[in-house]
Amino acid sequence: xxxxxxxxxxxxxxxxxxxxxxxxxxxxxxxxxxxxxxxxxxxxxxxxxxxxxxxxxxxxxxxxxxxxxxxxxxxxxxxxxxxxxxxxxxxxxxxxxxxxxxxxxxxxxxxxxxxxxxxxxxxxxxxxxxxxxxxxxxxxxxxxxxxxxxxxxxxxxxxxxxxxxxxxxx
Numbered sequence: 001x002x003x004x005x006x007x008x009x010x011x012x013x014x015x016x017x018x019x020x021x022x023x024x025x026x027x028x029x030x031x032x033x034x035x036x037x038x039x040x041x042x043x044x045x046x047x048x049x050x051x052x053x054x055x056x057x058x059x060x061x062x063x064x065x066x067x068x069x070x071x072x073x074x075x076x077x078x079x080x081x082x083x084x085x086x087x088x089x090x091x092x093x094x095x096x097x098x099x100x101x102x103x104x105x106x107x108x109x110x111x112x113x114x115x116x117x118x119x120x121x122x123x124x125x126x127x128x129x130x131x132x133x134x135x136x137x138x139x140x141x142x143x144x145x146x147x148x149x150x151x152x153x154x155x156x157x158x159x160x161x162x163x164x165x166x167x168x169x170x
Contacts, residue, residue, distance in 0.1 A: 036129065037126070041125075041129075045118065045122035050085060052126060054109075055089070055094065055095075056119065057075060058095065058110070059116060059119055061111075064110060066108060067108055068082060086109050092115075094112055095115050096109075096112055097109060
């Protein structure tokens with residue numbers, strides 16, 4: 001039953017005891033994981049996890065540049081939050097903005113050489129933190145299962161079309 005049909009019939013499908021345990025374990029683990037990774041990057045690189053993700057996105061883009069709207073969509077944050085983050089990264093000299101040649105209203109975020117170097121210095125510690133917090137705790141079968149589960153969840157939640165009312169599309 002979809003959310004819309006559930007809402008129209010008034011019938012709530014409450015979580016079973018097992019589903020409630022899984023849901024709470026998921027929330028607890030993802031909160032702890034995000035906090036762990038954020039603290040590691042703050043300590044070792046002086047940036048929050050979200051900024052690291054922006055640098056990674058830019059490092060993988062052609063010519064290390066990406067339209068701001070596309071970058072916001074890729075990392076799932078509002079354009080306002082992205083603009084603030086890019087301003088902070090600009091202060092550090094890791095990113096610069098440039099006008100988009102194909103659209104005078106648009107801007108590109110560009111990963112600078114200093115930003116690329118910072119990413120190179122911070123990546124080993126980040127990978128170690130991810131490995132220690134997640135992959136070293138799982139069997140190869142659990143890693144495959146987790147990947148399968150995350151892909152199913154993401155595909156079911158990924159919006160279809162550009163008219164979805166999502167913050168990173170506004």
